[in-house]
Amino acid sequence: MSFTTLPASITAPQGFRAAGVVCGIKRLGTGKGSNKGPKRDLALLVSDLPAAVAGMFTTNQVAAAPVKLSIPRARQAFARAVVMNSGNANACTGAAGMRDAREMTKLVADQLDLTERSVLVCSTGRIGVPMPMPRIKRGILAAAAHLAASPENGHQVAEAIMTSDTRPKEIAVELVLAKQRVRIAGVAKGAGMIQPGMSLSGVRPAARPLHATMLAVLTSDAAVESRALKSSLAEAVANSFNRITVDGDMSTNDTVILLANGMARNPVLTLNPSSRPLLRKFQEALNHVALELAKMIVRDGEGISRFVTVRVSGARNFTDADAAARAVANSALVKTSWCGGDPNWGRILDALGYSQARVNEEKVDIAYSPPGSSQRIYAVQGGRPARTPFRRLCAAVAAPEFDLHIGLNLGKAKAVVYTCDLTEAYVDFNKGDIGNPSALGG
């Protein structure tokens, strides 16, 4: 790999300051999610210089106000700041919600002497509840007053966006581009309502189903031209956040924002052929950052006990490979069998059979392996039970992390989906929360 891992903090790249504060949104909720974890619930991230910006947003038709506001701002060439909150998704809040989202960015702009349009916003938490703007205003003022480039302040951001997450999710890497040290860092949150399907425009790219709230904010001090940055983020998200599913529910608030402020002084990365080798190196590091954060989201999925990488190969085309992998990854019966450590390949074949992918039972191979291993412990070969002793299959599935290899043997297309089991703890966590007149989720 052409990059090294640094101590994680979103402020690791040069020229970024951040702060996360307690403003009391979470305290308003009596939801299970809102009582877990740290109490910080508002964060601010600022680039000292105008940064090239890119954003990917939920394709849910019921998109939250902060998503609607941030989409056009992420289409701009540059931005300066991102304000984030947990505890309230500002989703299904109508015109008032749009005013509140805009007000949040205006408050930040006023405090930091920026233009309103250079500030993006993301929210996560309860759906359908008005934003508690007096608290949020106090929070923004406090965050703006405490901005710093310290790792501590970076960690505050990772904490402030948590909802049902049990731990913060952060990463930072460093690479060298034409002798200049360049850093990329990120924070993310997830836990439930996780099957993102994001696009640059928030518009679904195809008639194909795409299906959390997950938020991620990435920073870099690389010098990257805006169009190249948008293209790089789209590739990174396509292979990471858009490849995960906890429960198959796509959120109203999914957002990934990347700011790159150029302070590393590398030669500016563009889409020109001459820039390709350096852009590729940047892309590899960005892909790594996005994939590691995406996997952290699945590993911290609500109530999970197993992390499973579903690898489909031999499909006729990518659409089929993706459909097959998602049918298996989202099957209630497959997910519950993993919870019990049961190598129930019958349910896997069943899910493949009802997927939208072309499947020929007699050609299907199903095998397990340790994560990333080239070993294959076959459960099914050519549609028929393999001769593997049952206790070996059980041992493969008993591991907290394993790969499931599905060979359709009908073509050359592949797809990977990162997922988890379905447990009683998931049901218990999500089975409602009477006495809380709200709707945790976005």
Added chain:
Amino acid sequence: MSFTTLPASITAPQGFRAAGVVCGIKRLGTGKGSNKGPKRDLALLVSDLPAAVAGMFTTNQVAAAPVKLSIPRARQAFARAVVMNSGNANACTGAAGMRDAREMTKLVADQLDLTERSVLVCSTGRIGVPMPMPRIKRGILAAAAHLAASPENGHQVAEAIMTSDTRPKEIAVELVLAKQRVRIAGVAKGAGMIQPGMSLSGVRPAARPLHATMLAVLTSDAAVESRALKSSLAEAVANSFNRITVDGDMSTNDTVILLANGMARNPVLTLNPSSRPLLRKFQEALNHVALELAKMIVRDGEGISRFVTVRVSGARNFTDADAAARAVANSALVKTSWCGGDPNWGRILDALGYSQARVNEEKVDIAYSPPGSSQRIYAVQGGRPARTPFRRLCAAVAAPEFDLHIGLNLGKAKAVVYTCDLTEAYVDFNKGDIGNPSALGG
């Protein structure tokens, strides 16, 4: 209603004899499903006269051997008998499975002096395990020796097809067609892997996703021409079994078979216009039988605590209405909220938003009512929270059965889906069964 309900038994119509026996397939399995309920595991149903036949079969590409064998036999004009077993689905069993399914029908034909092709077969239970043919042969001989038209024998059939079902599912009705008393009866089984999408040919009718093992066998002494019977069954299944979902998993074995032997001596029902009024009357009664059996399957779904009828209206077209209803009915987050009695409309709006249906958030209405009631307890009006007190919403969702009304207000199309909550008991039941080298399911 132009029909009356009779004491339930599949032998209620004239000219049908049946038997259900213990042949020891279930005893072979140590699966949770196979140890529950009665020990009967093989049943035989025979019409004294050749009966018009119709069948609807799973559109899962991984279809079980009995499905593959029965599809062409149900396309014939007439059939005489159905042999059924539980404990083994004879799915993913390759060429040997096809031989075993055929052998089952041959054994029945030999015992009853019928042609092999006039015998249909359905199986449910473990996937990927060879059929224990010596036991099955003994079972078929025993059943053939005990055939009777008694209600007791009818109940034996309902018991013999149970897997994870906690109770048998039976119904019988009587109507009058041109002064002749005509009866329709049926048995069904369900519990898990329930989101049938059946067609007459076992081929998926459209690019639209269709998703148990559910089995149902229906009998009637009506005189119905074969083509009219196939058309009637297709209509009845489209509005019943194909409208239910427990867990969104479509089985490899879903089958509905209808035999109508004409012994009621009504004027033969055909597709001719002159026959339409009587055929319509028959259809209404058949629709009722199918829908009641379908609802019994959902009410006895694995681990359920709530039965919910999702009624979508105002969609642009039926495909949209169906997609919207299924997205809500299959959402893990919506289903777990029902489990807790939480009227979490945010999750419902979220699921509508990621469905393949066209949805405009600002137009969406969401309301609850008691089953079939014209009362509306609004949770959402025009995409915004309604003014209904939260405790009233909680009371609506606390009931063991309620209707969920979703108005998209974009058109005139409607769809209904019958579903249930997702509970810890479902996860516990399905989380595998280590020590059982098999795959319960089909």
